[in-house]
Amino acid sequence: SAKNQVDTEHVAGNFLRAGWRLVPDGKADVVVVTTCGFVEESAQQSVDTLMDEIDLKNAGETQMLVAAGCLPDRYRTELVDAMPDLDLVVGVLEMTELPTMVEQWRKDRKRRWEFSSRALNDPVRGERLLSGPPWRAYLKVSDGCNQGCSFCVIPRIRGAHRSAPLDELVAEARSLVDQGVLELSLVAQDLTSYHTDIDGQNRLVELLERLDAIDGLEWIRLLYAHPAVMTDPIIDAMARLPRVLPYLDIPFQHVSDPMLKAMNRHMDKAGHERLLTTLRRRIPDIALRTTLIVGMPGETESDFEELLEFVEQWEFDNLGAFVYSREENTPAFKMAGQVDREAAEERLERLMLLQQKISRDKLARQVGKTMPVLIEEELYLEHHDRYTHIGRTPSQAPEIDGLTYVHIPEDVDVQLGDIVDVTIEDSTEYDLFGSVEE
The missing domain is CATH 2.40.50.140 (Nucleic acid-binding proteins)
Known part of the structure; x- marks a missing residue:
C-alpha cells in the first residue's frame, strides 16, 4: 500500500543516513521485508516473500533477514516460532530504530523480537529515499485509527490515531518538492481526522492551505478520507485551493443502513447521499473514488441490491471492491450470518461489471475535452x-x-x-x- 511504501522510504533513508548502501537483490548483507498484515491475502503475500528470502539466506546470498511492519505486530510469536531463520522481528513502531538494531545484531548475532527499551508512539519518520518516479510522492499525515470499523484489524496493528506535527509535514513536503516532486498524494488510515489527536482541533484545512502555498508543487491529491468526518470546511478548501485536485478517495464500504451499522461506520445512507450532493455541488468537476466490501456477515441479497442501485445512481469515477475478509480479533469475526464465499465472489463480480459499464460511459464523455x-x-x-x-x-x-x-x-x-x-x-x-x- 501507499502507506507501507512511505514507511519503507523512511526506513531506507534512515539506513542511508547511518552509512548503509542500498544494493540490488542478491547483493545485500541485510534484507528488510516491510510486511502487510491487514487482511489474510496480504499477510500470505508477506509470508511468501519472507519464505523466498529465507531460501536465499540459506543459500548464502545474504547474512541477515529482518521481518518488519504490520505482520510482526499481528503475529509476532507465530512468526518467531515458524521462521527460526528470521534474525529480527520488528513491529511498525520500532522500525525507526532499525539501523541501530541491525548494528547490535552484527555485534552479538543475537536473535531479537521483543523491544521494551521505550514505547515508540510516533509514526515512522526521518529523511526518505523515494522509491517511485521523482515527480510524485506520498505524504503520510498520520498513522493508526480510532474509527473502530468492526471488520478492520488496523487499530490492533497500527494503534490509535497519531498525527505527524503540522510543521514537520510542511517541511517534509518542501523537501520533496526540492527533490523534484510535482504531485503529492496525502495518505493515512484516516486522513480526515488529521491533528484531532494532538489538540482536539481538525487541522487538515490548515495543512492543505500551507501545502498549497509551496512553490513548485503542482498537484495535491487526497486519499483515504473517512466520510463521517468529511466536513464542509474541508470541502470548501478543496474547492478554493488551486493546487488541490478535484479528486477524492472516500471509502464508503457499504450503503445499506443495516450493513453500515454492522460495520460501525458512524454514518447512515442518507448521510452519504447528502455528502455526495455537497461534493458535486461545491466541486462540479470532482472525480470520486470509493471502496466497497461485499459479503459482510449479515449482508442479504436485498442489502446488496441496494448497494448496486446506489452505485448505478451516483456513478463513481473509480471504484475498488473486495470480498469481506474474516479477520481474527475483530468484532465482525464472531458475527452471525457469515456469507458463503462463493455467493460473495458472485456479488463482487456483479458489482465490478456494473462499475466497468459506468466507467466506460463516463470516460466516453471525456472525448473531445x-x-x-x-x-x-x-x-x-x-x-x-x-x-x-x-x-x-x-x-x-x-x-x-x-x-x-x-x-x-x-x-x-x-x-x-x-x-x-x-x-x-x-x-x-x-x-x-x-x-x-x-
Missing part, C-alpha cells in the same frame, strides 16, 4: 500504434486508477514528469487516449 496530463512513461511497443507516452489526468491517482495514453509528435519537446495539455480522442473501460497539439 482538453485536460492536463502528467507524463510518466515512454512507450516503445509498436502495437500501441501512434501512442508514444503514458500519463495520468487529475482524475487518475497513481497505481490504483486508469491511465491516459498520449501521442506526442516528434517535434514537440516533452520530458517525463512534464504536465502537458492533451486533447482526448478515444477511451476504453478504464483508460483514455489523446494527443498533444503540435
Whole structure:
C-alpha cells in the first residue's frame, strides 16, 4: 500500500543516513521485508516473500533477514516460532530504530523480537529515499485509527490515531518538492481526522492551505478520507485551493443502513447521499473514488441490491471492491450470518461489471475535452500504434486508477514528469487516449 511504501522510504533513508548502501537483490548483507498484515491475502503475500528470502539466506546470498511492519505486530510469536531463520522481528513502531538494531545484531548475532527499551508512539519518520518516479510522492499525515470499523484489524496493528506535527509535514513536503516532486498524494488510515489527536482541533484545512502555498508543487491529491468526518470546511478548501485536485478517495464500504451499522461506520445512507450532493455541488468537476466490501456477515441479497442501485445512481469515477475478509480479533469475526464465499465472489463480480459499464460511459464523455496530463512513461511497443507516452489526468491517482495514453509528435519537446495539455480522442473501460497539439 501507499502507506507501507512511505514507511519503507523512511526506513531506507534512515539506513542511508547511518552509512548503509542500498544494493540490488542478491547483493545485500541485510534484507528488510516491510510486511502487510491487514487482511489474510496480504499477510500470505508477506509470508511468501519472507519464505523466498529465507531460501536465499540459506543459500548464502545474504547474512541477515529482518521481518518488519504490520505482520510482526499481528503475529509476532507465530512468526518467531515458524521462521527460526528470521534474525529480527520488528513491529511498525520500532522500525525507526532499525539501523541501530541491525548494528547490535552484527555485534552479538543475537536473535531479537521483543523491544521494551521505550514505547515508540510516533509514526515512522526521518529523511526518505523515494522509491517511485521523482515527480510524485506520498505524504503520510498520520498513522493508526480510532474509527473502530468492526471488520478492520488496523487499530490492533497500527494503534490509535497519531498525527505527524503540522510543521514537520510542511517541511517534509518542501523537501520533496526540492527533490523534484510535482504531485503529492496525502495518505493515512484516516486522513480526515488529521491533528484531532494532538489538540482536539481538525487541522487538515490548515495543512492543505500551507501545502498549497509551496512553490513548485503542482498537484495535491487526497486519499483515504473517512466520510463521517468529511466536513464542509474541508470541502470548501478543496474547492478554493488551486493546487488541490478535484479528486477524492472516500471509502464508503457499504450503503445499506443495516450493513453500515454492522460495520460501525458512524454514518447512515442518507448521510452519504447528502455528502455526495455537497461534493458535486461545491466541486462540479470532482472525480470520486470509493471502496466497497461485499459479503459482510449479515449482508442479504436485498442489502446488496441496494448497494448496486446506489452505485448505478451516483456513478463513481473509480471504484475498488473486495470480498469481506474474516479477520481474527475483530468484532465482525464472531458475527452471525457469515456469507458463503462463493455467493460473495458472485456479488463482487456483479458489482465490478456494473462499475466497468459506468466507467466506460463516463470516460466516453471525456472525448473531445482538453485536460492536463502528467507524463510518466515512454512507450516503445509498436502495437500501441501512434501512442508514444503514458500519463495520468487529475482524475487518475497513481497505481490504483486508469491511465491516459498520449501521442506526442516528434517535434514537440516533452520530458517525463512534464504536465502537458492533451486533447482526448478515444477511451476504453478504464483508460483514455489523446494527443498533444503540435
